[in-house]
Every structure is written in structure tokens, then in C-alpha cells.
Amino acid sequence: MSDLKATIARHKRRDRLFAALGTAAICLAMLTLMALLIDLAMDGLTRINGQFLTSFPSRKPEQAGILSAWVGTLMVMVVTIVSAIPLGVAAGIYLEEYARKNWLTTLIEINTANLAGVPSIIWGLMALGLLVYGLKLGHSVATAGLTLGLLVLPIVIMSTRESIRAIPSSIREASYACGATRLQTVVHHIIPYSLGGILTGSIIALSRAIGETAPLVTIGALTYIAFLPDSPLRNPTGWLWSDFTVMPIQMFNWVSRPDRRFHENAAAAGLVLMVMSLGMNALAIVLRYRLRRRIKW
Amino acid sequence: MVTEEQPAAPTQVVKVDAAPGNRTSIAGEIAQRRVAARTAGRSPEPAAVRAQVTDLDFWYGSYQALRKINLSVLANRVTALIGPSGCGKSTFLRCFNRMHDLYPHHRYGGAIVLHPEGVNIVGPHVDPIEVRMRISMVFQKPNPFPKSIFENVAYGLRVRGENRRRILADRVEQALRAAALWEETKDRLHEPAFALSGGQQQRLCIARALATDPEIILFDEPTSALDPIATARVEELIDSLRHRVTIIIVTHNMQQAARVSDFTAFMYLGELVEYGPTDKMFTTPGKKLTEDYLTGRFG
Numbered sequence: 001m002s003d004l005k006a007t008i009a010r011h012k013r014r015d016r017l018f019a020a021l022g023t024a025a026i027c028l029a030m031l032t033l034m035a036l037l038i039d040l041a042m043d044g045l046t047r048i049n050g051q052f053l054t055s056f057p058s059r060k061p062e063q064a065g066i067l068s069a070w071v072g073t074l075m076v077m078v079v080t081i082v083s084a085i086p087l088g089v090a091a092g093i094y095l096e097e098y099a100r101k102n103w104l105t106t107l108i109e110i111n112t113a114n115l116a117g118v119p120s121i122i123w124g125l126m127a128l129g130l131l132v133y134g135l136k137l138g139h140s141v142a143t144a145g146l147t148l149g150l151l152v153l154p155i156v157i158m159s160t161r162e163s164i165r166a167i168p169s170s171i172r173e174a175s176y177a178c179g180a181t182r183l184q185t186v187v188h189h190i191i192p193y194s195l196g197g198i199l200t201g202s203i204i205a206l207s208r209a210i211g212e213t214a215p216l217v218t219i220g221a222l223t224y225i226a227f228l229p230d231s232p233l234r235n236p237t238g239w240l241w242s243d244f245t246v247m248p249i250q251m252f253n254w255v256s257r258p259d260r261r262f263h264e265n266a267a268a269a270g271l272v273l274m275v276m277s278l279g280m281n282a283l284a285i286v287l288r289y290r291l292r293r294r295i296k297w
Numbered sequence: 298m299v300t301e302e303q304p305a306a307p308t309q310v311v312k313v314d315a316a317p318g319n320r321t322s323i324a325g326e327i328a329q330r331r332v333a334a335r336t337a338g339r340s341p342e343p344a345a346v347r348a349q350v351t352d353l354d355f356w357y358g359s360y361q362a363l364r365k366i367n368l369s370v371l372a373n374r375v376t377a378l379i380g381p382s383g384c385g386k387s388t389f390l391r392c393f394n395r396m397h398d399l400y401p402h403h404r405y406g407g408a409i410v411l412h413p414e415g416v417n418i419v420g421p422h423v424d425p426i427e428v429r430m431r432i433s434m435v436f437q438k439p440n441p442f443p444k445s446i447f448e449n450v451a452y453g454l455r456v457r458g459e460n461r462r463r464i465l466a467d468r469v470e471q472a473l474r475a476a477a478l479w480e481e482t483k484d485r486l487h488e489p490a491f492a493l494s495g496g497q498q499q500r501l502c503i504a505r506a507l508a509t510d511p512e513i514i515l516f517d518e519p520t521s522a523l524d525p526i527a528t529a530r531v532e533e534l535i536d537s538l539r540h541r542v543t544i545i546i547v548t549h550n551m552q553q554a555a556r557v558s559d560f561t562a563f564m565y566l567g568e569l570v571e572y573g574p575t576d577k578m579f580t581t582p583g584k585k586l587t588e589d590y591l592t593g594r595f596g
Contacts, residue, residue: 100401170440176399178453178505179430188452193443295443295491 037274044267052268056226057250061261066269068225069250072141073210073276075229075239076246079145080209084153085202091153092160092198097186116154123151124218132219139220141229142240147215152205159201163194196291203284207277213248221245223253247273327555329576346412347372347513347543348393353419354406355388355397361567362388365407368562368572370513372412375535375544377558377575379551381595385567386547390515393418393545394432395425411512430457433506434515438522439498441490441505446482449490449501453509468508476504477534496527503534507542514538516546520553532557551591555579563587 055065099105127147137143167190175185191198222245229235229242247269254266348370355363362385370376378386388397395418397403405419411431418428433453441449448455450469459465469486473479478500485492490501499519506514516535520528535557538544548554554561555575562572563586571578571587582588589595 168440170436170438171442173396173399173436174440174442174502174505175452177394177396177429177434177436178456179426179509180452180456181426184456188455189442 037271040267040271040274042267043264044269044271047264047268048271052265053272057224057253061259061265064254064262064265066247066250066265066272068228069245069247069269070272071228072221072225072244073246075141075242075244076144076148076216077206077210079142079240080148080152080206081202083146083149084156084205087149088153088156088202088205089160089198092157092164093186093190095157096161096164097182097190112154112157116158119214120151120212121214121218123147124215126150127215127219138241139222139243140241141244143219144216144221144244144246147219148209148212151212151215152209155205155208156202159205160194160198163197163201164190166197167193193295196288196295199291200284200288203280203287207280207284210277210280211248211273213246213252216246216249221249223249247276323552327552327579329580344371344374346370348418349410349412350408351410352407353389353392353409354404355385355392356404356406357388358402363392364567366564366569368569370543370545371560372543373540374559375539375546375557376560376562377554378545378547378562378564379549379554379590380564380570381590382549384564386564387517388567389564390517390545390547393513393515394429394434395419395423396434398425430509431511432513432515433509433511434517435499435502435506435519437518439495439502441493441498441501443489443491445487446490446493446501447486450504450508453505457509469504472504472508475507475538476500477530477537478504494527496523496530499523499527499531500534503531507538511542513543513545516544518547518549521549528553551579563590565590 051063052065053070054067055063056068057066058064095105095108099108124147127143127150131137131143131146132139137146171189171193172185175189180188222243225243225245229239232239251266251269251273254262254269257263346369350366350368350370353363353366354361366389378389380386391397392405392409397405407419408417409419410417416423418432430453442452444452447465447469450472451459451465454465454468459468470479470483473482478497481497482493482501490498493501499522503514503519519535520531523531532553535544535546539559546554546557558575560573561575561578563570563578563582563584565586571582571584573583578587579591582591
């Protein structure tokens with residue numbers, strides 16, 4: 001009897017120990033993030049104002065701003081979204097719902113997983129050879145967007161496949177048993193029920209892309225841009241072929257200068273980038289919650 | 298003789314005709330009582346053959362799951378498929394709407410000929426989509442779509458291209474009435490189907506299967522995930538569909554087969570052991586194997 005009590009007490013101690021370790025781990029992660037944000041805010045918060053967001057970079061730190069950087073990031077992201085998400089979602093749906101399960105699809109699956117782990121600089125080199133020189137797209141927004149699109153494509157494909165796999169086969173069977181074709185099943189059931197997961201995965205992929213620097217340096221992003229491309233209202237596709245810079249490159253440029261006041265600018269730009277990235281993640285969480293609320297299996 | 302172990306129900310008019318040494322099963326009793334009750338009312342008109350199964354074989358890859366099945370499914374009657382786990386009864390059922398075609402490495406042999414037009418629904422040139430439009434199915438676990446109650450029932454009509462609101466509303470109401478779910482759902486047709494209880498969800502799935510006027514409805518252990526009260530309601534529902542639509546039901550539960558079916562097929566190891574009228578099957582089975590199964594000696 002006392003043996004039993006001792007055993008239970010020992011197990012409970014282990015239980016508490018594990019809970020304590022878990023709490024410590026999550027605290028460490030949160031503290032690191034908070035420290036980073038606070039550090040950036042202390043250095044850069046004073047610089048964040050209308051002038052900073054609406055000025056081009058400048059030799060004078062107090063006049064410099066991130067206008068060309070955030071507009072550049074926005075333009076590149078638009079190309080990335082338009083290129084990677086439809087392609088990735090379509091590929092995921094094809095692999096899950098249409099492709100026969102054989103050695104070829106297994107090979108594709110392994111390769112997709114591997115591609116998601118390829119260092120981003122490799123994608124940059126590939127883009128330099130294929131997009132910049134091969135397809136002669138130049139050092140343009142289009143090249144950058146397509147490069148990041150390729151970079152996140154495997155992530156979009158994998159998250160699409162994951163969320164499709166979460167749909168129970170009984171739902172698929174119910175649809176087919178009603179006489180639905182494959183396309184009807186995909187359009188009426190598979191896409192709506194996996195939309196939450198697909199959107200979440202896509203947004204997480206984009207929040208990875210937004211911070212990428214190495215591949216864009218490789219394809220020749222500029223560090224000093226003191227103009228914006230023509231408004232798309234006047235010249236609908238002109239912006240695609242324009243030179244560009246993006247937020248992390250602008251940051252990197254400022255950090256590498258000796259003048260301390262540029263470091264403040266870099267911190268401020270970092271803060272804006274963090275807000276963009278965390279904002280996208282928050283959006284992903286909200287979307288997932290809202291879209292999953294209607295569905296329980 | 299053990300036929301009088303339990304007091305006979307007042308309506309019982311059929312005398313038990315057990316072979317010497319038979320142990321009468323509870324299911325046998327139920328079958329007799331039900332037949333007795335029914336013969337007291339109107340006797341059903343003789344039934345035509347709706348589907349003729351001839352030498353049906355089925356393979357999963359190299360594994361033969363069904364061997365030379367032969368039986369006739371009668372129109373507007375309930376046919377129960379019973380047998381121990383793994384005997385092939387669900388596999389057999391899923392041949393009727395070509396559900397196996399969704400998965401690779403399947404192969405059919407023989408024929409299931411649908412009357413009166415005489416088309417072999419497992420034939421290689423028959424489109425499984427067409428078969429599924431004519432033969433609907435209710436699954437083991439309730440599997441409503443995460444859509445509204447209305448859209449669940451209307452789905453079969455929607456895939457047929459029916460989008461006229463009046464017609465959809467009429468057909469949905471008819472189907473929900475036929476599935477004895479209308480009173481419970483008429484004020485909440487646009488609420489999600491998941492808001493219903495498990496038993497209601499299964500009746501919703503039955504309404505979904507009924508909405509397209511199928512020639513046959515397949516039930517794959519429709520009550521195995523339900524509590525006894527919900528089970529009773531589904532059985533009542535199947536009973537109310539009797540003589541209006543052809544039903545094939547797979548069940549693990551012999552009492553259920555006895556309660557709801559007109560004909561019973563006993564399967565074992567991928568073969569059809571015995572097939573006949575339910576009351577006869579449960580009281581005077583023709584084969585030793587059937588008798589052993591029905592009296593609970595195995596399975």
C-alpha cells in the first residue's frame with residue numbers, strides 16, 4: 001500500500017518536473033522575442049514617424065526613410081503571392097487527389113520536402129542563372145518575386161497537402177457516393193474544408209519570404225533606390241521590371257555604416273519588418289480560427 | 298426442442314419449425330414475430346428482381362475478397378448481409394456503387410446486372426459516376442458535410458446540376474420527411490449539420506441518400522456508431538422505406554437483420570454461404586455453418 005503511494009508520488013514529481021521544464025522552455029522563447037523587440041524599439045522607436053515611412057534613403061540619417069524599401073517589399077510580395085500560391089495549391093491538390101500513389105509521386109514528395117530545406121542562397125544562384133540571365137528578366141521586381149515564389153513553393157505545396165490529408169476519407173466517400181465527379185469533390189469539398197490550413201500555410205510561407213535577404217542580394221537587388229516605379233495606374237506592368245530594394249536589404253545597408261544614427265534607422269526598419277511579419281502570422285491565426293470553427297470532424 | 302423457451306408474442310401465428318437439435322436464436326424469434334406481425338397486415342405483392350449478381354469476384358490487388366457470389370436482390374425489399382468480420386459483406390456492398398473504384402488495385406469479375414434495363418454495373422465500360430447517381434449509400438459513421446442541413450440533403454441534386462430553388466426546397470423537404478427528420482429540422486435548415494446529434498446526423502445522411510430517388514440504397518452498418526434509441530429510430534426508418542425502395546443493408550447485428558430485413562445473405566470468408574427469406578434463414582437455416590453462426594457458436 002505504501003509502495004503504491006510512493007510510486008504515485010514519484011510519478012507525480014516527474015509530471016511536475018516536466019511541466020516546469022516545458023514552462024521554462026516557452027518562457028525562454030518568449031523572453032528572447034521580447035528582448036529582441038524591446039532592443040529594437042529602444043534603438044529605433046524614436047525614428048518611426050511619417051517622415052521615416054515616406055522618405056527615400058539619404059546620406060543624412062535624419063532625413064533617410066524606408067519608402068522605397070517597403071514599397072519594394074510590397075511589390076515583390078505581390079509577385080510572390082501571385083506566382084507561388086496558385087501553383088503550390090494546385091500542385092498540392094493534384095498530388096493528393098489526382099495523382100496515383102506510385103514511386104514517382106513518392107519521389108516527388110521526398111523532393112518537395114528536400115526543396116523546402118534548401119538554403120535560400122542556392123535559390124538565389126539558381127535565379128541568377130535562370131531568371132536574370134536565362135530568361136533575361138534582369139535585376140527586377142519580377143525576378144525577385146519569382147525567386148521568393150520558388151523558395152516558398154515547397155512550403156505552400158506541403159501545407160496544402162497536409163491540410164487536405166486532414167479531411168477524413170469518409171467525407172470524400174460521401175461526396176463520391178452522391179455521384180460527384182473528382183472536380184466537383186475538389187471544388188465543393190476539398191478546397192473549402194482545407195482552406196484554413198492552406199491560407200495559414202501560405203501566410204507562414206510569405207512571412208518567411210518577407211525576411212529573405214540572401215537570394216535577393218544574389219540576383220542583384222540594389223541597396224540605394226531613390227525613386228518609385230511609375231504608378232500601376234499609368235503603366236500597369238512597368239513596376240515589374242523596375243529596380244528595387246526590400247526592407248531587410250535596406251536594414252543591412254544601414255547596419256554596415258559607421259554612423260550610429262544609421263543604426264537607429266536600421267532598428268526602426270527592423271521594427272517595421274517585425275510588425276509586418278508578426279502581423280501576417282496573426283492574420284494566419286485569425287483565419288485558421290475563423291475557418292476551422294465551422295468544421296469539426 | 299427449445300422453441301417455447303420464451304412466451305410467444307400474442308401476434309405469433311407462424312409455428313417454429315426447427316430441425317431436431319437446433320438451438321433457436323433470439324434473432325430467429327424476432328424474425329418470426331416480425332413476419333407474423335406483417336402477415337397479419339397486408340401481404341406484399343410479389344417482388345421483381347432489381348439486381349442480379351452472377352459469379353461476382355472481387356480482388357484487392359492479388360487478394361481475392363469475394364468468390365463467385367450469386368444472388369438476386371428483389372425490388373422494394375430489404376436484403377441484409379450478415380457474417381463475421383472480414384467475411385466480405387462490406388466489400389460486396391461497395392461493389393454496388395463502385396466505391397472500390399476510388400482506390401487503386403481493385404478488380405471486379407462476374408456481373409451485377411441492374412434490372413429492368415440489364416446493365417452490368419461492374420462492367421468496365423460503365424461509368425461509376427452514373428452507377429453512384431442511381432444507387433446511393435449510407436455509411437457506417439454519420440458523415441454529413443460541414444455544410445448546412447439543407448445543403449447536405451440538396452447535395453446529390455446539386456451535383457446533377459439542379460439549382461432551381463423551388464425544386465431544391467421541395468425535394469429537400471420530401472427527403473427529410475421520408476427520413477423522419479423534417480419536424481426536428483424544419484426551423485433550422487440553414488444551421489450546420491454538425492449541430493445535430495449523432496442519430497440525427499445519420500438520418501440526415503439517409504435523407505441525403507433518399508433525395509435523388511435512388512433505385513437502390515446501400516446501408517453499411519448504419520447503426521454501429523449509434524446508441525440504442527438512435528438505432529431504433531434508424532431501424533424504424535428503414536422499416537418505413539420498405540416496399541418503396543430497394544435496400545441492401547450490411548449489419549453486424551443479427552437481431553437487427555432479423556428485425557429489418559426480408560431476405561438475408563450469410564457470408565463467410567468471401568463466399569455466400571446461404572441466402573433466403575429472413576424468417577426461414579433464422580428459424581430453419583439450410584446449412585450447418587449458418588446455424589452455428591446464428592446461434593452464436595462462432596463469429
